[in-house]
Amino acid sequence: MVDDTDADGASEDGSGGLESNDGQRFDRLPATDAERTVEGRVSRAAVLEYFEDRFAIPPETFEDYTFWEKGAGKIWIYAGESPTPLEIEAIGMTCLRTRQEHWKPTTDFAQRFGRHASACVIDLEREAAQRFAAGEDQELAWEGDWGYLIAAHEIGGSREPLGIGLYVHGELRSMVPKGRQRDISRD
Amino acid sequence: MEPLERYRPIVDEFEAFLAACKRPIGNVVRVNTIKASVDRATTALEEDGVEFEQASWNPRVLGLETDSPGSTWASFHGFTHGQEEVSAVPSVVLDPEPGERVWDCCAAPGGKATQIAALMDDRGTVVANDNNLGRISALRFNAERLGATSLAVTNDDARNYSLKRFSFDSFDRALVDAPCSCEGTIRKNPDALDNWSEDHIHSVAGIQKGILRRAIQTTREGGTVVYSTCTFAPEENEAVVQHALENEPCRVVDFDLDLEYSPGVTAWNGDEFDPALERTARIYPHQNDTGGFFVAKLEVTG
Ligand SMILES: C[S@@+](CC[C@H](N)C(=O)[O-])C[C@H]1O[C@@H](n2cnc3c(N)ncnc32)[C@H](O)[C@@H]1O
Numbered sequence: 129m130v131d132d133t134d135a136d137g138a139s140e141d142g143s144g145g146l147e148s149n150d151g152q153r154f155d156r157l158p159a160t161d162a163e164r165t166v167e168g169r170v171s172r173a174a175v176l177e178y179f180e181d182r183f184a185i186p187p188e189t190f191e192d193y194t195f196w197e198k199g200a201g202k203i204w205i206y207a208g209e210s211p212t213p214l215e216i217e218a219i220g221m222t223c224l225r226t227r228q229e230h231w232k233p234t235t236d237f238a239q240r241f242g243r244h245a246s247a248c249v250i251d252l253e254r255e256a257a258q259r260f261a262a263g264e265d266q267e268l269a270w271e272g273d274w275g276y277l278i279a280a281h282e283i284g285g286s287r288e289p290l291g292i293g294l295y296v297h298g299e300l301r302s303m304v305p306k307g308r309q310r311d312i313s314r315d
Numbered sequence: 316m317e318p319l320e321r322y323r324p325i326v327d328e329f330e331a332f333l334a335a336c337k338r339p340i341g342n343v344v345r346v347n348t349i350k351a352s353v354d355r356a357t358t359a360l361e362e363d364g365v366e367f368e369q370a371s372w373n374p375r376v377l378g379l380e381t382d383s384p385g386s387t388w389a390s391f392h393g394f395t396h397g398q399e400e401v402s403a404v405p406s407v408v409l410d411p412e413p414g415e416r417v418w419d420c421c422a423a424p425g426g427k428a429t430q431i432a433a434l435m436d437d438r439g440t441v442v443a444n445d446n447n448l449g450r451i452s453a454l455r456f457n458a459e460r461l462g463a464t465s466l467a468v469t470n471d472d473a474r475n476y477s478l479k480r481f482s483f484d485s486f487d488r489a490l491v492d493a494p495c496s497c498e499g500t501i502r503k504n505p506d507a508l509d510n511w512s513e514d515h516i517h518s519v520a521g522i523q524k525g526i527l528r529r530a531i532q533t534t535r536e537g538g539t540v541v542y543s544t545c546t547f548a549p550e551e552n553e554a555v556v557q558h559a560l561e562n563e564p565c566r567v568v569d570f571d572l573d574l575e576y577s578p579g580v581t582a583w584n585g586d587e588f589d590p591a592l593e594r595t596a597r598i599y600p601h602q603n604d605t606g607g608f609f610v611a612k613l614e615v616t617g
Contacts, residue, residue, distance in 0.1 A: 192438070193464065207464040208440030209416070211482045217451055218468040221459045239392060240350065240462035261391050284358035288392060307456060310391045312363075 149200060154219055156212035157195040157203070169197055170226045178224070178231055183245035183278060193220075201227030205237070232276055235291030235304050242278045242289025249278045250293065250300065257281035260290055263309035265301045276303070318511040319498065322547050325580050326599060335601035340502040342384045344395035345403050345426070346375040347461045348433045351394035359389040372573035376403050393461045398426040399503065401574075401598050401608040405492055405543040406430040408570050408612050413438040415487040420473035420530050423450030425457040427492055432463040442486070444469045444476065474525035478533060488539045489530040493523040495544035495551050499607025502600060516548050523555045531563040531615055540565065540613040545606060547597070549583035552609040556595060557588045564617025567591040572610075575602040579611070 146167040149155075157172045158164045164171060172195050176187040196204040196212075196219060206220030223237035242249070250270055252260055259266050260279050270277070279293040279300065292303040302309075316333060326332045346356040353374050360367050360379075365387055370376035377395070381387070389395045406427045411417050413436045422428040422443035432441050443458070443466050445451050451470050458466045471477075473491075478484055496516050501507045523544070530540050542559075544551050556579075559565055567589070579595030581588045595611035 205464055206467075207437055208467055209482055210440075210467060211480075214480060216467060216469045216480065218455050218458070218466070220464040220466065221462065234459075236459040236462065240464070261388075283362065283388060283392075284355060290391075308391075308460065310386060312386055312388060312391060 149197065150213070151199045153213045153215040154196045154198045154204065154210070156210075157197060166197075168201075168227055170203070175203060175224060175226075179233075182248055182276075183242075184247035185241065185244045189241065189244045195223075196220075197226075201225055230275055232303070233278075233292050235308060238278045238289045238292050242280065243287070245278050245289070248272060248276075249280050249287070249289070250295070251287065252279055252281045252290070254281070257290060258312050260293065260300070260302045261304065261310050261312055263302045263304050263306065265299055267298055268295075268300045269298070270295050270300070316501075316508070318508050319501075319547070325549070325583070326547075327577065328601060331601040332599055335599070335604065336501045336607075338502060340399065340606060342379045342381065343370075343398065343400045344377050344379055344384060344390075345398040345430060346377065347393055347396050347429065348375065349429070349437045349462045350392060351389075356389050356394040359392070359394055360387060363387045363389065365389075370400055373403060373407065376400055396426065396429065396457070396461055398430070399500075399606050400603070401499075401605040402426060402545070403430060404572065404574070404598065404608060405490055405541050405610055406434060408543075408572065408610055409434075409488055409490050409539060409541040411435050411439070411441075411488050416440045416442070416483055416485075418442045418444065418476075418486040418489040418530065418533060420444055420476070420489060420491050420526050421493055422454055422468075423447060424453035425455075427490060428454065428466060429458055429461045429463045431490065432458075432465045433461075435465060437463060437465045439465055440483075441466050442469060442481070443467070444471055444473055446470065446472045474522070474529050476529050476533065485535040486533055486538065487535060489534050489541075491523075491527050491530045491540065491542045493519075493526055493542065493544050493551070493555075495519060495523070495546040496548055497545055498547045499545040499600070499609075502606055516550050520550045520555060523551055524558045527555055527559045528563055531559060531565050531613065534615045536564075536615055536617055538615045540615060542611045542613065544609050546609065547599075547607055549580055552597070552611070553579050553581070553583065553588045553592045553595065554586065556592060556611045556613070559613065560589055560591070563615075565613045565615050567594045568612050568614045569594050570596075570612045572596060574598060577602075579609075
């Protein structure tokens with residue numbers, strides 16, 4: 129049993145006997161909430177459910193991947209082998225921010241896995257896509273849910289995800305991180 | 316260009332070599348097949364109005380006719396990654412397969428590590444290591460932009476690298492894309508030779524030997540180690556491989572490469588190397604209108 133003098137900073141206070149999160153290392157997500165040993169940590173099942181409920185990404189998409197937490201609420205998706213816990217710089221890619229009211233997928237995740245999504249995808253025309261890639265906010269009509277959407281446009285006649293946008297009050301805000309923003313020629 | 320004079324005895328058509336080293340180099344990208352097929356990437360480029368030419372030896376390598384290769388949809392989506400044509404050679408020679416465990420000892424900023432992941436269909440484990448933390452952040456950025464989920468990134472000195480943290484105790488393959496004097500990048504960085512000295516060559520050769528030895532030690536028997544540099548100095552190329560042959564269980568093996576190149580040298584400044592070093596490749600700028608590179612393929616025998 130952990131006690132509240134544990135060197136890892138584990139505490140029983142208000143956490144039902146769960147350890148607290150160590151933000152310096154990678155820990156594999158428990159399969160289900162019931163198997164959770166660290167306070168506030170989401171489970172693999174919850175992550176798959178989120179991607180399915182919000183974006184209709186089939187859970188089978190992630191069959192060959194594992195999910196990890198490092199840093200408070202930062203979830204990583206990984207295809208390789210690794211024991212848990214693990215103290216290295218990175219495994220796979222960051223895919224989701226949890227431990228906040230509205231979970232937020234990353235733009236890199238949307239670009240990598242967004243082709244499997246069929247809900248909460250907003251299709252942008254050429255100029256709107258350019259604005260989105262440049263990191264600009266824009267007024268747009270959208271009939272669906274508010275919140276985080278996958279923005280997409282067409283390449284070669286098929287849909288290609290651009291990244292994550294936040295839709296509120298008739299406005300689509302580009303969540304493309306600064307370093308990923310691009311000025312694509314607007315001829 | 317002064318330092319390059321020392322290669323007059325080993326480079327055929329030396330004047331053409333020098334002339335090529337003085338010419339600037341074109342924009343080249345590699346198609347990142349983790350995110351897009353070559354067809355889809357080239358469709359995106361066509362829609363962008365960017366003209367391209369496929370490399371004859373590798374359909375995933377494209378020369379672009381544009382001054383701003385970063386301002387394309389293909390680049391925004393991570394369908395393409397700026398990578399010099401010869402720099403795409405070592406990962407192809409390594410020839411990794413899906414599901415394998417591969418170590419990229421000197422991986423930042425990640426051009427070759429992400430190419431290795433792509434060649435493995437992003438299945439398996441690519442341990443991408445570099446001892447420079449600043450360059451690790453560039454590596455991580457590139458890995459995420461290119462959607463490589465099979466990478467594990469570590470920040471250590473490759474010379475005494477420990478596998479203890481992992482659930483396996485050897486790699487199937489390793490790439491040593493070593494730090495070097497970078498003579499072969501002169502077309503891209505005109506100041507590449509500004510701090511050139513023989514002393515530097517000798518000190519970096521010591522590091523290269525240490526990294527290559529560790530790569531061989533951590534690779535399983537029958538596994539493959541590729542050693543590459545972007546420099547011409549035999550001290551950093553054949554002599555480093557020679558040192559590995561003398562100290563670790565390995566042999567130099569042949570590989571197919573559909574580019575023009577010269578065989579490795581077996582003698583330099585009074586030193587003699589094993590005849591097997593002729594199986595290594597020296598790629599000179601005038602041969603294929605690229606940068607310069609050295610590549611050796613080794614099989615681990617113990
Ligand atoms: C030629 S660059 C690698 C380029 C990289 N393979 C790519 O394709 O993007 C050599 C790298 O070796 C790293 N390095 C130098 N000494 C090292 C050592 N002892 N252990 C690990 N990495 C080292 C440098 O920080 C540098 O990033």
